[in-house]
Every structure is written in C-alpha cells, then in structure tokens.
Amino acid sequence: MKSAGEILDAVRRVPLADLPTPLQEAPRLATHLGLSKLFVKRDDATGLAMGGNKARKLEYDFAPILEQGCDVVVTVGGAQSNHAVMTAAAARKLGLDVKLVLGGPDFARPRGNxxxxxxxxxxxxxxxxxxxxxxxxxxxxxWVGELRAEGRRPYALPIGGSTGAGALGYVRAMRELAPQLGPGPVQVVVAVGSCGTFAGLNLGARLFLPGARIIGISVSRTARRIVQRTAELIAESAGLLGIDSPVPAGALECHDGFHEEYGVATESGTEAILACARLEGLLLDPIYTGKSMAGLFALARGGGLDAGVPVVFLHTGGLPILFAFDAETFGPARVTRVPLRAPPSGPAPLAAPGSSRR
Ligand SMILES: Cc1ncc(COP(=O)(O)O)c(C=O)c1O
Known part of the structure; x- marks a missing residue:
C-alpha cells in the first residue's frame, strides 16, 4: 500500500515556491504572551511576488492550466488581493497572459499589491x-466568455486559489513542518479567508502531524461559513488523493471575532503588528496576518491556548499590503527634522576685531 507521502507526490504540481520555508523561534514574543514556545513558519518567504501562502496553492492550481494549454489566466480578488498578484506573477513566470477582476473602495493611485x-x-x-x-x-x-469569443484559451481561477487541488499545497506544508518541529503536540494558528489554507492544514495534520491542533482566525467570513466551505474543500482534496476524508466534521476550530470588517485595520491587529515588529523585527500586514496574530494574542491571554504546548504562527505573507497604508495607521512617527544647513548651536560668534559687520 502506498504511503500518504507517495500518494501526495503523485499529484502533478508546478514548482513556484521557495521551499522549505524556515521555522523560526520567537522567544521575546513568547515571553510577552506567557507561552513556553512560539514559532513562526515563514510562508511570507515563499518568494513569488514577495512571498505568501498562495505560492503553495498555485503550484497545484497551475498544473491543469498548463495541461489544458491555456494562454491566459483570469482570476478575482479584493483591491489588495495577494492571490491576484501572486497569480499574475506565476502566470508571467510560466509565459502566460493575466487578467484580474478586483473590487473594493476606489483608489487614486495604485499602491501596495x-x-x-x-x-x-x-x-x-x-x-x-x-x-x-x-x-x-x-x-x-x-470576461472569460469574451476571451473565448476572441479565440483565446482562458482559464478561470476562483477566488483565493482555493480549490481542492490548491489546498494540497498546505497538505504538503504539514508534511514539511512535521520534521522541522519533531514529535509531540503543537498548536498552529492561521488566518482564514477563502479557506484553502485552513482546509489543507487540517487534512495535512491528519496525515502527517497527528498531534496538531489547527486554529483558524477568520479575516472575513463567519465561523459557520468557514466550517462549511472548509469541509467541502477537504472532501475535494481527499478525493484527489483517492482517500476518504480523515477529518471529522466537528473537528474544525475557527474563531471569527477578530476581523470586524474585511480589509479595514483593527485596533487589536495594529497592537499585534507593533508588538511583532518591535519585539521580533517581524512584519505583519493589517488585513490578514495582523488579524490572525491578534487572534493568537487574545487566545493566549484568555487561556484559549495551552501555554505549555508549542504554538506555531503560520505567517501567510501579504506584506506588500503594508505599503497601501499610511504611517498614521500605526501611530505617530518619531521623526526629528534636521534642516540641511543647521544653524550652529550656542551663541553666535562675535565678529573679529576690525572686521566690518553689516
Ligand atoms: C496574506 C494572506 N493570509 C491568509 C489568507 C487566507 O488564506 P485562504 O484564502 O487560503 O483562507 C490570504 C488569502 O487571501 C492571504 O492573502
């Protein structure tokens, strides 16, 4: 009988991400939160379009695009969609054209993603x-219809790249994480949007890291909708692997109290962003990872995490979004302006005897 690893390796994928990503310890943040051990799995370092979780999913999502001989990829997202920009990067890397349908508040200048x-x-x-x-x-x-009518061969990729195939990227990530952590229980905290990452982590945990508790923090949907959609994606992914889903319906843990409005910075997210930057030199963004870290903070402080069991924060990327925000979002900047020609300090020198002063 084939092992889970062999079954996974048999599914076609297109290498796009720099893997494995590092697992780094964050001891100062652990002390700040009263946790015995806190690690950050640096999926912000997957490389594609400045990194992020979508690179792992797109490795699987692009396989059928190439197999079907498509010449243009069309996908969708919010204004600052990481999925859209990483799809654009992947398409270009593979020699394809790319069209994006984005939506959200109007903008004066394109910033961030x-x-x-x-x-x-x-x-x-x-x-x-x-x-x-x-x-x-x-x-x-x-748009796909228009492109077909023009004789193009378009491929429509759903929001977030969250398909059963894409979720396999995070099944693979759990296989990668298992030897980095070693044996024993672990608590993994992750941002949840279109659910593909969360689905892959849950399925991957059952297959490769059975001691893991996967904790999703919503950035947009209600926990109920997340559980529903995640269960569908897990069933799809398991089907692609030719196995029955080993994740029981009631096993999905998701919290939806940390996002307020999708795309808008929150006070708790900003607190988490500043703490990570100033204690660990670690950057997070206000839309995804700032909010999932705020969830981790709240769970740690409220007894929702087992302080004696290692915690892994999955850093899902999204850092270009930071540059769509103004510095004031994060509080006052400490800047002292020094003029180009500063006047000498102290009293002005007296004129030399005999010199004429006008
Ligand atoms: C930076 C970042 N983190 C987390 C997520 C959530 O991942 P998923 O859509 O797979 O739930 C996204 C999705 O857009 C993202 O861009």
Whole structure:
C-alpha cells in the first residue's frame, strides 16, 4: 500500500515556491504572551511576488492550466488581493497572459499589491465599491466568455486559489513542518479567508502531524461559513488523493471575532503588528496576518491556548499590503527634522576685531 507521502507526490504540481520555508523561534514574543514556545513558519518567504501562502496553492492550481494549454489566466480578488498578484506573477513566470477582476473602495493611485499588478502587466477590471464574491465571479465569467469569443484559451481561477487541488499545497506544508518541529503536540494558528489554507492544514495534520491542533482566525467570513466551505474543500482534496476524508466534521476550530470588517485595520491587529515588529523585527500586514496574530494574542491571554504546548504562527505573507497604508495607521512617527544647513548651536560668534559687520 502506498504511503500518504507517495500518494501526495503523485499529484502533478508546478514548482513556484521557495521551499522549505524556515521555522523560526520567537522567544521575546513568547515571553510577552506567557507561552513556553512560539514559532513562526515563514510562508511570507515563499518568494513569488514577495512571498505568501498562495505560492503553495498555485503550484497545484497551475498544473491543469498548463495541461489544458491555456494562454491566459483570469482570476478575482479584493483591491489588495495577494492571490491576484501572486497569480499574475506565476502566470508571467510560466509565459502566460493575466487578467484580474478586483473590487473594493476606489483608489487614486495604485499602491501596495495594485502597484505590483501594474508591474506584472496584468489587465485589470475594477468593480468600484463592490468586492462581493458573487459580483467578482460574475465579472470573471463574463470576461472569460469574451476571451473565448476572441479565440483565446482562458482559464478561470476562483477566488483565493482555493480549490481542492490548491489546498494540497498546505497538505504538503504539514508534511514539511512535521520534521522541522519533531514529535509531540503543537498548536498552529492561521488566518482564514477563502479557506484553502485552513482546509489543507487540517487534512495535512491528519496525515502527517497527528498531534496538531489547527486554529483558524477568520479575516472575513463567519465561523459557520468557514466550517462549511472548509469541509467541502477537504472532501475535494481527499478525493484527489483517492482517500476518504480523515477529518471529522466537528473537528474544525475557527474563531471569527477578530476581523470586524474585511480589509479595514483593527485596533487589536495594529497592537499585534507593533508588538511583532518591535519585539521580533517581524512584519505583519493589517488585513490578514495582523488579524490572525491578534487572534493568537487574545487566545493566549484568555487561556484559549495551552501555554505549555508549542504554538506555531503560520505567517501567510501579504506584506506588500503594508505599503497601501499610511504611517498614521500605526501611530505617530518619531521623526526629528534636521534642516540641511543647521544653524550652529550656542551663541553666535562675535565678529573679529576690525572686521566690518553689516
Ligand atoms: C496574506 C494572506 N493570509 C491568509 C489568507 C487566507 O488564506 P485562504 O484564502 O487560503 O483562507 C490570504 C488569502 O487571501 C492571504 O492573502
């Protein structure tokens, strides 16, 4: 009988990410939160478009795109979508054209990920003030129809790259994490949006890291919707591996109290961002990882984590988003302006005897 690892290796993928990503200890943050051990799994260092979780998913999502001989990839996301920008990067790396349907508050200048979308030469259709998933999907399907009518071979990639295939990227990540951690129980905290990462982690934990408790922190949906969607994705991924899903329906743990509004910075997220930057030199963003770290902080402080069991924070990337925010989001900057020609300090020197002063 084949092992889970052999079964996973038999599924086609296109290498796109720098792997394995490092697992780093964060001792000062652990002390700050009263945890015995805290690690950060640095999936912000996957490389593609400045890194992030989507690189692992896209390795699987791009396999059928290449197999079917498509020449253009169309996908969707919010204004600062990491998935969209990483899809653009992957498409370019593989010699394909890319079209993005994005939506959200209107913008004066492309900043953050929008700037990178421009660099990658992605054509954008922007739904002003509308980032509803159904509106985005409808616009994507319409564009795909237009491209087909023009004789192109488009491929529509759903929001977040969250497909059963994409989730296998995080099944693989759990296989990678197991030897980095060694045996024993562990608590893994992760941001949840379109659910693919969370689905892959849960399935991967059952297969490769059975002592893991996977804790999802929502950045947008209710916990109920997350559990529903995650269960569907796990079933799809398990089907691709040709196994029955080993994750019982009631085993998914997700918290939805830390996001307020999708895309908007929160006070608790900002506190977490500043603590990580100032205690560990670690950067997080306000939309995803700042909020998942805020969830970790709240759980640690409220007794929701076992302080004696190691905690792994999965850093899912998203750092270009930081550059779509102004410094004031994070509090006052400590800047002293020094003029180019500073006047000498102290009293002005007296004129030399005999010199004329005007
Ligand atoms: C930086 C970052 N973290 C976490 C997530 C959530 O991942 P998923 O959509 O697989 O739930 C996303 C999704 O957009 C993301 O961009």
């Amino acid at each position: 929008l700037l990178l979308d421009v660099l990658y030469g992605a054509e954008l259709r922007y739904l002003v003030d509308d980032d509803d998933n159904d509106s985005l999907a409808a616009a994507m399907n319409g």
